[in-house]
Amino acid sequence: MFPGARADRTAARYVVVGAPLDVSTTFQPGTRFGPDRVRRFSRTFDDYDHHTDSRFTDLSVHDAGDVHAWDDAGDYLQFLRGTLTDVLADGATPLLVGGEHTVTRAGVEAVTERDDSPDDLTFVCLDAHLDLREEYDGNPLSHATVTRHVLDHADRAVILGARTGSEAEWERASEPDVTVVPPSEVADWTPDFDGQAYLSVDIDGADPAFAPGTGTMEPFGLTSREMHRVVRAVAPRALGFDVVEVNDRDDGQAATLAGKLLRAFVFAHAAAGDGTA
Amino acid sequence: MFPGARADRTAARYVVVGAPLDVSTTFQPGTRFGPDRVRRFSRTFDDYDHHTDSRFTDLSVHDAGDVHAWDDAGDYLQFLRGTLTDVLADGATPLLVGGEHTVTRAGVEAVTERDDSPDDLTFVCLDAHLDLREEYDGNPLSHATVTRHVLDHADRAVILGARTGSEAEWERASEPDVTVVPPSEVADWTPDFDGQAYLSVDIDGADPAFAPGTGTMEPFGLTSREMHRVVRAVAPRALGFDVVEVNDRDDGQAATLAGKLLRAFVFAHAAAGDGTA
Amino acid sequence: MFPGARADRTAARYVVVGAPLDVSTTFQPGTRFGPDRVRRFSRTFDDYDHHTDSRFTDLSVHDAGDVHAWDDAGDYLQFLRGTLTDVLADGATPLLVGGEHTVTRAGVEAVTERDDSPDDLTFVCLDAHLDLREEYDGNPLSHATVTRHVLDHADRAVILGARTGSEAEWERASEPDVTVVPPSEVADWTPDFDGQAYLSVDIDGADPAFAPGTGTMEPFGLTSREMHRVVRAVAPRALGFDVVEVNDRDDGQAATLAGKLLRAFVFAHAAAGDGTA
């Protein structure tokens, strides 16, 4: 159980869903251990949050455990989307914990394919990578394609901290529905879009110093404080949240940061009201 | 390059082929790093072998590098089989280094589907697991099915050190074409079959003390000396060899053992003549 | 949840109880992570056991989670004993997962202080250490005193694999109610006592090669196969079981061995009937 996530499923305003998918990781595998590890390294956190003067255990968070992953990513995403759709149908906000970035697709689809889906949804993403490929090594469901898939459903994408991609990805990124904020400008970024958001945190948006335990480390990245600021700024408008790409190949830094950002999201989202403020 | 494998491809009697497939690992991933790691931890070995009074560098071993893996195991196995068929066509013996056990299928198929394929082929396997499943988590190409697939091509299987499997696997293992030698009897086992062999070493046949760096550790296993004896006994009749399931999650024990067993195979095979003795 | 331990609490014949006490570890701490780690590394095991022709999921095992530990060992043991007494009162056999060896005291007390407590109880222990101290560093509740405390309740102790202790401990061990079986004789040992048993596995009974992840490694110890044989031999007469002293300071060997021995206990115990055979 994510520490403090002790609300009942039915009463919950937030539902943690683990999605340990780990099939398309290009380099260092281990995201299958991400959800467990994030829960484990979150044990040390205080219940109380000073920024929002609230307690995590008062915010009605439920941990639904993991959606067991298998190696057919397409089938898995469909099943996962069903789980998340149920969460949303119950009026709760999903907090997806990967697993590889691919799982974000299920999160965004769950948000956008509801009857009361938002008119205008911005996909905000902290990521070292553009993830705008059409396929990777022949695989159209690779983590490196997730933002492209998401753009089939969201109105635009804002990718914060992105610093690498293929030439085709950068071309795609130059179209009007994509905004790339390089690492050096993230500290000063504030949300400049209308409507609602889905917030996805690929932990490799951080510099490897802050999150070495991830599949593809990419230097020259964000500090933990920069990521914290973004999460708190976007949370009030977010309908869904995920944190992905944490593996078990470090001394806990990546999982600790991921768990803390998940909590920061909940605190800021709850403080802002119903998420549509 | 596998240390000492400095023969040219055309002249080689043995060809090392890395097959870093890592898609169906059930628990701890990392077999994608197996070939690299086996090569790295084999650097310290002496060229000379006292048992056979020969030098590794005199035995005409070539390292063909890795066959880059992607996540469609079926396609990959087919491609890999092609590579190994070429090795055999050139009169050389393939030394396959996994990657997950699934790759063995390509090795056995390459051996059995040649024009001069053996009349009678025994698949000898060191493994903690029976690997006789029909599918695993819906996947008919999982590493846990490899021996079943192999039995479509080989006349029988001898599984040394096996200590676990599903009920259906044990039933399959009770059929006449399968012999299971439990760990406690491996020390006294000698080859009791006619004809030729394919030898596959799943490093998890070893007790975790001897090879912790593998996807599914299974206690109560073989010692390194017991495995060594088997490799040397079977090598003279073997048409192909592989060592699989080494990952990077230990301090080098698994890779060191794998590299040493590969060399033991080459020394014993070469000492026996052309492998058909 | 311990993998496969999916029975309901009320129907269960076996109940896993985690006891992550970690206060008196002399050298390398981390037993607080023992229960989690044993559960995690047990994920890979097959449900089916060939020795007993049975499935773990058919044996009615429940995982009651952990009894949260705090730093007053005395209070904790009392609370833990209550939990285990409830398990026994419900007709189930407790499977305690430490945590430091100290927790065994709660297990033995729960077994011996019931109305239908056994007339004659032998405490069988796999351990590198005698654990017969009166106190350690001034602490009478140290893990190094557990067997002495147990002897207030059990009729005798058989310590298998013991190879070290203080002079006073060895003196105590020479009294008639203690039998020490040195590592070299464990392979040939068979239970030679009447009545019932409590079986405690201190993972440091193993040689460090087989279980490096423990607080005080002690070379010249048991192999995993030797420990397996003992667990299967004693299980049929056991009223309770524990496995302790696993920490997180290795690559999973200790936890894997611990999980496997716990399962071996359940399989052998269930196969023998009600535990009194």
Add this chain to the structure above:
Amino acid sequence: MFPGARADRTAARYVVVGAPLDVSTTFQPGTRFGPDRVRRFSRTFDDYDHHTDSRFTDLSVHDAGDVHAWDDAGDYLQFLRGTLTDVLADGATPLLVGGEHTVTRAGVEAVTERDDSPDDLTFVCLDAHLDLREEYDGNPLSHATVTRHVLDHADRAVILGARTGSEAEWERASEPDVTVVPPSEVADWTPDFDGQAYLSVDIDGADPAFAPGTGTMEPFGLTSREMHRVVRAVAPRALGFDVVEVNDRDDGQAATLAGKLLRAFVFAHAAAGDGTA
């Protein structure tokens, strides 16, 4: 021996005292290895310091070794305080190396309970946590209570880099004798109090990127440069120093940082004269 701490005990102006207490660590234990590890990772530092144009070996530092810890924290603190009182009585400045933060209490008490104790003592602390609890898990001597205990002796506390605590702790922190400087303001902080100081460095004040080897990582923390500046600014007014909460669960980053900050303290303190400037 702390590298370069080769002065005799009697002549020393600074005395390193290791205090490997490790009983109340909430999450990841190992502070018992802190003193050893800080000494070990300090071996690489140059003797000479360019900022102050002085050599560590000229500053008369003695390493008194460790005060062996046991599990009665109350007794231990009393004994430790005695050791530190002796250091102060000899006119030397204690450099305490933890062990858990709890040991700071002994340091502050030694400083304040002398005959010539300062009229006005500010406790300056680099810490992620407020450590203002009354008890933690029932333990009034937990590391999480240390600053509260210290405020029984010091006139005020300045907690630099604090970012988490319970609601009650934040209330306590709002009283006039406590100043909290959040991480984002530490870079600009300068000492703004009169009188003398005791400086305590809880290594978890650093962001986990800079010090992953600590019991409770807390993201969004200080950089190493920010901590360095604070240590040099406060040292001239400090009567005592400690660095605590380093464990062995990283690749040496935490211990290296701790050792360097200890040296920075000595260099800056010695350069300023007698510590009362």
Add this chain to the structure above:
Amino acid sequence: MFPGARADRTAARYVVVGAPLDVSTTFQPGTRFGPDRVRRFSRTFDDYDHHTDSRFTDLSVHDAGDVHAWDDAGDYLQFLRGTLTDVLADGATPLLVGGEHTVTRAGVEAVTERDDSPDDLTFVCLDAHLDLREEYDGNPLSHATVTRHVLDHADRAVILGARTGSEAEWERASEPDVTVVPPSEVADWTPDFDGQAYLSVDIDGADPAFAPGTGTMEPFGLTSREMHRVVRAVAPRALGFDVVEVNDRDDGQAATLAGKLLRAFVFAHAAAGDGTA
């Protein structure tokens, strides 16, 4: 092979040369694994670079493998220099990957001892250390002496991020041919010299948070972004490049940063034209 370095030797404009010398490391050895590790952790990088709108595989980089090291550093440097001289003679720019910093001497000598050696060469170095010793532990070829040796050939040295050295080294550093830029000023530094440069990156110039895998961690160092900026600024004037002192004692952070800086060098150098712009 360094990923993407697939040009032929004869056609190459850049040649990667591994130099795994590891004899004088003062503290934590392992630089012998540096070249392998840098290659391995560079596998994940995209071929395309957005800053320069170019592909690494288009820039004609060859990987010449490693120059096998032995323990006579003097002989080794001479042999290595020969290899690098050949690279330069062929019109290519050497990209040396250490190994200990000592190997830089071979790089600078190769650049300066050609017929068309530059009239005015500035040695630009990112390093925590001055490396201006005359000898270290009696060894005049220690890594700690490399910049002094280099100054026999280069006209001046600019040492960026230096924060420690012996008193004699700081004295040497005060002479007119040496400029030391402390870590806090590196962010604003721009090349202020005429003529050409040799760029050497000692990975310990980074704060240990960013590169823990190095022989002598030195806190209060550079961020990865600061180092990136320097490499891109100096590359256009550089005749040679190296990155050194990476070992295998972290989770890949140091090697990943090193590989990324090597690529940043190539992209910026190629974008600027022939390196003499």
Add this chain to the structure above:
Amino acid sequence: MFPGARADRTAARYVVVGAPLDVSTTFQPGTRFGPDRVRRFSRTFDDYDHHTDSRFTDLSVHDAGDVHAWDDAGDYLQFLRGTLTDVLADGATPLLVGGEHTVTRAGVEAVTERDDSPDDLTFVCLDAHLDLREEYDGNPLSHATVTRHVLDHADRAVILGARTGSEAEWERASEPDVTVVPPSEVADWTPDFDGQAYLSVDIDGADPAFAPGTGTMEPFGLTSREMHRVVRAVAPRALGFDVVEVNDRDDGQAATLAGKLLRAFVFAHAAAGDGTA
């Protein structure tokens, strides 16, 4: 200090001398950390030994610390020999802790070059390697040459557990003054020579399962119990002892085994009287 080695230098019957030489390690470096690590992992051992009914602290062992190593192995060995000669001159038995195997040469020379040097000295060595080379990579002082050098001083060598070497080494090993006992025969070996002995334990004599933390792992080796038996059998006739080649690249198994074997030597040697029995 080696735990329990609290005798004064002058009164000591045994003197521990650390020799952290680490210059010729072929593969994985780190023996420089051997002495520290052996001391650290020996902290957990009981003072009392049941085999000999004696206490380590009663056996008058002194720890003289380390002889600081530098990179001129020849000079270092000469200096080290002086230290060991002094130990012997004082009537004490040296217990040398490496560092690489090279240091054994100093130990044997110290023993044989005294006035009362033994008439007949057998060098007994537990080692995976013959160490009979004339040079290694051009270095006549490599660890791989140590037994050859020793044979200039000792009358014969018995190498227990040896399983690899060059062809020239095996030829040298076939001469009458060398006896090689392969791993499979070590369990039954008993000392079969007259006169006195020097006992050298290269920890890589053990199978990597028992001692992964060493420079060149060599599978198919000895168990810890087999090594224990040899040490106890040879100790009574030994004039000197060493244990070498432990590094820090495992979870403590190698250092723990080394520390235990050193203690076993002392217990058995002391129990036998003056070492000349």
